[in-house]
Amino acid sequence: GAGVSQSPSNKVTEKGKDVELRCDPISGHTALYWYRQSLGQGLEFLIYFQGNSAPDKSGLPSDRFSAERTGGSVSTLTIQRTQQEDSAVYLCASSPRAVWGRWEQYFGPGTRLTVT
Amino acid sequence: AQSVAQPEDQVNVAEGNPLTVKCTYSVSGNPYLFWYVQYPNRGLQFLLKYITGDNLVKGSYGFEAEFNKSQTSFHLKKPSALVSDSALYFCAVRDRNRDDKIIFGKGTRLHILP
Numbered sequence: 428g429a430g431v432s433q434s435p436s437n438k439v440t441e442k443g444k445d446v447e448l449r450c451d452p453i454s455g456h457t458a459l460y461w462y463r464q465s466l467g468q469g470l471e472f473l474i475y476f477q478g479n480s481a482p483d484k485s486g487l488p489s490d491r492f493s494a495e496r497t498g499g500s501v502s503t504l505t506i507q508r509t510q511q512e513d514s515a516v517y518l519c520a521s522s523p524r525a526v527w528g529r530w531e532q533y534f535g536p537g538t539r540l541t542v543t
Numbered sequence: 544a545q546s547v548a549q550p551e552d553q554v555n556v557a558e559g560n561p562l563t564v565k566c567t568y569s570v571s572g573n574p575y576l577f578w579y580v581q582y583p584n585r586g587l588q589f590l591l592k593y594i595t596g597d598n599l600v601k602g603s604y605g606f607e608a609e610f611n612k613s614q615t616s617f618h619l620k621k622p623s624a625l626v627s628d629s630a631l632y633f634c635a636v637r638d639r640n641r642d643d644k645i646i647f648g649k650g651t652r653l654h655i656l657p
Contacts, residue, residue, distance in 0.1 A: 460645065469649030470587075470633060483644050518587065528594045530575060530637055532645065534587040 429453065431535035433519050439541045440509055448504040448538045452521030459502050460520045460532060461494060470518065476502060509542045516540070545570050547636045549648035556624045557656050564619040564651045566634030575637040576617040577645070578608055582630045590632075593617060604628070624655045 432451045440446050452459050461473040472486040476496040487493070491509075496502040506513055516539050520532035547568045556562040568574055578590040591602025598610040608619045619632060634648040 462647070470647040472644070472646060475644060520587075530594075530645070531577060531589040531592055532579075532587075533589070534579075536586050 431519055431521055431533050433517075433535040433538050435538060436536065437539045437541075439543060442511060442542055443508055445505065445507045446509055446540065448506075448517050448519075448540070450502045450504070450519030450521075450535060452500065452502070452519070453523075453533055454500075456521035456523050456533070457499065458522045458530075459496060460522075461502070461504050462518045462520070463488075463515045464518055464537070465515045473504070473517075506540075509540075511542045514540055514542045545636060545644065545646050547634050547646055547648040549632075549634055549651045551651050552649075553652045553654065555654045555656060558626055559623055562621050562624045562628070562653065562655070564632050564634075564653060566617045566619065566648060567615050568617060568634075568636045569615065570636055574617075576608075576610060577635040577637070578602065578606070578617075578619050579633045579635060579647075580604075580630050581633065581650075587633065590619070626655045626657050629653055629655045 434449045458477055460475040462470040464470050474481055474484050474494050478499045479496050491507045494504045516537040518537045520534045522532045523529045549566055576593040579587045580590050581587045590606050591600050591608055593600050593610045601607045606621050608617055610617050631650045631652050633650045635645050637645045
């Protein structure tokens with residue numbers, strides 16, 4: 428079946444512009460996660476959703492970052508007034524939380540964001 | 544606070560030798576533990592998980608991991624390394640007492656030398 432998809436795959440933007448990153452999770456997966464991976468670095472947790480609500484927003488780096496999820500499916504991560512330090516690969520993952528023990532995450536290919 | 548540590552940035556192993564990638568964790572309750580692999584220019588893939596039951600869990604590509612509660616560790620192992628195992632490996636933990644937040648370690652780059 429279809430996996431997690433993310434768009435765009437690459438985004439180059441000028442410093443100060445706003446960007447929107449989109450994630451389409453696997454159908455039926457109730458949990459959705461956003462992570463950031465800088466070059467050669469580990470995964471930095473940003474936010475996760477259970478349905479449409481986000482119980483934990485503690486990972487968002489600043490108030491320039493926001494995320495929403497509608498209809499328990501698609502999620503968008505918005506970065507306002509982008510800075511060069513925002514350059515990274517943004518990864519989305521989903522998991523079928525509703526099934527006990529099925530908490531492994533399925534990752535999308537990521538969006539590579541470059542802020543010039 | 545929930546955390547996971549991978550003490551080695553890089554591990555080098557000769558092909559055919561056993562390999563171990565280390566992971567230790569800290570959670571307030573009992574943990575759920577995961578290993579993921581990221582091959583070059585490819586997305587993260589789930590390898591294996593510990594939820595409950597046997598401390599030795601087996602996963603994809605011949606990998607296994609041993610949960611050790613007293614040492615709060617979940618080391619990844621493989622009896623005989625292949626060059627194709629060269630990749631970036633991530634350990635992750637979910638705290639049973641804290642909803643669905645899953646935290647990843649910084650990753651360990653595994654180099655298998657031919």
